[in-house]
Amino acid sequence: MTAGTTPAPARQCAELARKDLLLEWRAGEALLVTAPFGAVALMFVPLAVGSDVPLLRQIGPGMYWLVVLLFGVLVTLRQSAVDDQAQRAVLRLCGVSPAVRLAGRALANTVLVLTFALLLAPVAVILYDPELSGWPWFVLALPLVAVGLALLGTLADALADGLAGRTALGPLLVVPVALPLLLGAVQVLDAARYGYRPWPWLLLMLTLDLLVALAAGLLVRHLEETV
């Protein structure tokens, strides 16, 4: 056998994310179960509020972001992202620190939330026929929402780890705190539609992302049971 030299944390983080994505690709929970469920929610809104085209055009972006937020949390809390005690012990013994493990999970979550949101975007366009002139701003807002949601989801998952009500508790921990992401994303598209600069909203979302990343980085050593 070849002697191992522990790779850089970034490399370990990428390996962990790759493993998470491969497991999720095979399980298909986020993209084959949660995404269709989100599409059903988008389809049911017009059935609940009426199929008036101007009304749907107006509420379309808001409904889209709401579904991305609520169902995106479920993507981060998917079953394929649960590490049991034995798997975690092996990771620790392979020299993977808790911070790197959570960073890998957050990276995989970002990719999955981003994919999930991109899958739902055409569904929202077809069902609500919104104004599409602000699409460049949408492209800027989407990664900020995905990163924020992925970080909050990772944090909530670590907090609710091993608890009986993990999937019920996770959304309650994430969603209220994610309010600026919802407002920011909706207002970015509104701003583009009404012709004013949405930079403050993008900055707000970026601030939230950085704040959560900073808090997670500082508190990560308290998230594991042992030293």
Place this chain on the structure above:
Amino acid sequence: MTLFGRRLPIAVATVAAIGLAAAMLAPPERLQGDLQRLMYVHVPAAWIAYLSFAVTLGASIAWLWRREPRFDRVAAASAEAGVVFTGLAIALGSVWGKPTWGVWWTWDPRVVTTAVMFFVYLGYLALRRATLDPMSRARRSSVFGVVAFIQVPIVHMSVVWWRALHQPPTVLQPGHPPIDHTMLATLLINLAAFTLLYLLVVRARVRLAVAEEELAARALAEGSELAGSAVSAPRLEVK
């Protein structure tokens, strides 16, 4: 643990009685009449809500730093009190809003932020309830106690910006007329009464937590000493 000893309940009763009397005797507001007296409860409740969540933040940071159980007890007790006072503030605000503004709910940034905090700390308490091991519970809830509170300013700012882009409430603008001196004094007395009540509630809750822990420790000491001694030889015999 003394925190004013027996003087605290007496102080609460005295100041609360004075506050209640002052609220009844203060002149009615010119436009709103007696309805405005709700403010003597609503404003202090909202103040206590923010105070208690700030105390939870402080105690959470202290626990993460020193890992002493007393900080976890204070954090939990304060969050419980905070959720009750936040609920009270929201409910009273709603009761006051309906006849004043014509609606039960208004999208005022302070109201929205307060409601978000209510749900965030319901999550905090749910997290505590779901975690059985005391050490793990303290660890998880302290982390969440910090993350939850540092988001409050940014949540508030986002709602303020959001409101700035929308038209204000159409039924009646929630104005801030200059407040009468008697009313101000009444409000301050009630603020003091609620703060003392908050201290009393948190103190009682912390004492209860200590008693619960002692009970659990005693059961552990009296019962099986070691985890393994709970397993004895099977009594079922082979015939």
Place this chain on the structure above:
Amino acid sequence: MPNTVPGTDLGVSLCDVTVEVERVPVLRGFDFSLAIGECVGVMGANGSGKSTLLRVLATLLPPVRGEGWVLGAPLGTSACTLVRPRIALIGHTAALYPGLSLRENLRFLARLTGRDERAADESLDLVGLAGAAERKAEVCSHGMRRRAELARVLLTEPRLLLLDEAHAGLDESSLGLIESVVNRVRADGGACVLVSHDQPRLNSVADRVVEIVAGRARHRGGIAA
């Protein structure tokens, strides 16, 4: 640093250690030592703390009282992170990702520890799983998963090998494989701790056997030479 702390002449040393799980004491006043090149068997009734002891030795569960050193690192300190890559733990349940094939599982660990992927394939071959390497862990039998875990040991070349009930439910060839892996670790300058209920098996593999009784270690003396 590892050469300046007490107990460095030993692979492992626990002195008057108390360990709690969810605030319930499992081990109390526990003394234990293990020299490099030695293999110690651990016995004990159900719930006596055998698996907990292995988690302590793996530096994953710090004692609440007492002192301990593993491969020179004081337990409960950040020095443990330095020695962890030299420890392998095979627990009750296989630490494999069910959705990945055996090869993917091993290659993942190889990349994570900075080793060549070919080393992962080679270790699977050594444990006789080359033919089943593409099979997902979730469809593998208990014995196959155990062998894949032993392949992990061969891959990571530990100085301290901790086996928890590794013999349970295995056929003769797999049992022989465990013995070979243990001997290889010892030959490479490592030490082993084997937890088992199978006393004859322990007697044949271990240098001495320790029994956990009432949270303490009771030494049953040397057996094999």
